[in-house]
Amino acid sequence: MSTRHVLLGLLAAGPCHGYDLKRQYDARFPQARPLAYGQVYTTLQRLVRDGLAAVDGTDSDGGPERTLYRSTDEGSRELALWTDQITAPAPFVTNEIFAKVVVSILVAAAGAPTGPDGRKPDAAAHLRAQRAAHMERMRELTALKTAPGADLSTVLSADYALAHLDADVRWMTTTTARIDTLTAEVNAA
Amino acid sequence: MSTREPRPSPESSALISAHGLRKSYGRTEALRGASLELREGEILAVAGASGSGKSTLLHCLSGIVRPDEGVVTYGGEQLGLLPEGRLGELRRSDFGVVFQFGQLIPELTALDNVAMPLLLAGMRRGPAQQQAGEWLERFGVRGQAELRPGEMSGGQSQRVALARALVTGPRVVFADEPTGALDTLAGEQVMTALVHTARESATAVLLITHDAQVAAYADREVVMSDGVLRSGSDDVVGQEAARREG
CATH class of the missing domain: 1.20.58 (Methane Monooxygenase Hydroxylase; Chain G, domain 1)
Structure with missing residues (x-):
């Protein structure tokens, strides 16, 4: 599963911080390979680096300060390309x-x-x-x-x-x- | 609605045990020394290819046919020693049976099909129909109560057949490919209804299937091959090797 595209998809609903993205991921893909918090933050940083997401301020909500992320227009276009792309049936299955x-x-x-x-x-x-x-x-x-x-x-x-x-x-x-x-x-x- | 107190866990003693069953039809040996135990309240899947002897096993365990050799014991009674009258009584009161194609009576409505076992057991028509209606409700087919089997979908007919099998509060249900004629979603509804009800009332189920996804609803699985049974838990490489070399 492409973690970067799934996180981009979760950001489509609006700005979110890494902790909530991880919780949403776990809830929506309960049988998927577990996603570590570290992987969420690494992926978000790469999305920002590639211009697909951007930092949207911070949110403390009474607790520690957390960075909010949002999808960019380029991120939306990338996401549309990904969802339109048919997943190729695997030509070989490791058995x-x-x-x-x-x-x-x-x-x-x-x-x-x-x-x-x-x-x-x-x-x-x-x-x-x-x-x-x-x-x-x-x-x-x-x-x-x-x-x-x-x-x-x-x-x-x-x-x-x-x-x-x-x-x-x-x-x-x-x-x-x-x-x-x-x-x-x-x-x- | 007839439900009993939940019985002990599947770890408890055998409700049905079979030892060394052999059964031939002409030159065809359907069973070649099959043995198994079905515990109180347990859901046991008997898996295997078509023609492996699964249905013959079910017929022997439920007293529908007598094996050529071997012993079937139900609740301490040897089925082979029982007179036909007592066997018939067991089939009406203690055993419920569901087949691949429900085998409902085509001239009767769903409600009358489910009420039939209660009427045969001596219940008056009013209470029997009321109880039948409760079971149809339980399986989500109350709305089909006045329909005849030919007017229902396969999944609806099979849920009516389940209601008919369970309406007398049997201690064991024999289900022979109960989802074999259904699509995936209808099959899921039937299996969920069967398993949920069986667990709630601690009814044992012997589930015959060639479908691994259906067998996965059971507590455990035995695999039939060429008329003999192998337990899933026996399928450990070391045990198998030890058996062969021992």
């Missing part, structure tokens, strides 16, 4: 699970080395264990989105994560069903 399956087959065929406990790699068992881990996370996300009072942002964020985990599970299911063929193919190559 660590597939890599582990293939490597497990290769190592098992080589007969060595084994792990510290003496076990040989087992691609099928690995896929089943990975499925169990995925399902555990999917149960957590389902509980999160069906909790009483869950807002739509939480539901949609959880749905996005669930759909991706579900795609992994489907892939693992079909791969498990074809593991003997894959093993023969990998070992023959």
Whole structure:
């Protein structure tokens, strides 16, 4: 996710300081990678440096003095370009699970080395264990989105994560069903 | 509306246990030694591909068919030893069943479909209809009370089917691909309604599904493959390797 564009988008509603931007970010993107305060302030400083945002005075509100930021006209244009731009479907998906399956087959065929406990790699068992881990996370996300009072942002964020985990599970299911063929193919190559 | 006191947590004893179930149809072995336990108030998903034996398992556990071998115990009673009359009684009072295509009676309204199990249990028509109406309200389909199944959407029909399955306050609901014929949003509504009600009344649910997103509503999952079951918690690489090498 482009943090600079998201912060610019939050500033579109009016001037805001870093602390409130961080709170808004957390509320609107509950399943996103956590955003550190330091990253908020660094990003705001870069937006100012690039002319996309500007300092709009200070606000103390009874507490410590805080710098307010606002979007500039150039920032608004940049934001419009970003929201108009279609996100390119990723041409390649990093699939660590597939890599582990293939490597497990290769190592098992080589007969060595084994792990510290003496076990040989087992691609099928690995896929089943990975499925169990995925399902555990999917149960957590389902509980999160069906909790009483869950807002739509939480539901949609959880749905996005669930759909991706579900795609992994489907892939693992079909791969498990074809593991003997894959093993023969990998070992023959 | 019939609800019982919440029962102990899913950690408590088994409500249904099955050991070594085998069932064949002709030369096809649908179950090849399947064993599992469903605990009081637990929601258990049985996942697996089409044709893996999931539905046959449900039919054996709910007493709809008798396994060729193996034992199913419900609340301390062996289903295989019960006379048909007692089995029928259990199916009416203790078991609720929901299928992929609700299987509502097409000639009856939604209200009469839900009232039917209560009438069969001996309740008078007035109270039965009142209770049925409360369950339709609970599942958000009170407005469809006078519609027949053919006049409702798939999601509405399935929520009526859920109401019919739960209206007698069963101890366990068997749900066979309850969202299999629904789109994503309608499926979510059905699953949320089922799980919420089951947890509130501590009703156990055996949920048959091939869909991981549906299985994720359950407390735990077992996976059926070629007529045998594997617990998700057994799927740890070390345990699997130890089993193979042991």
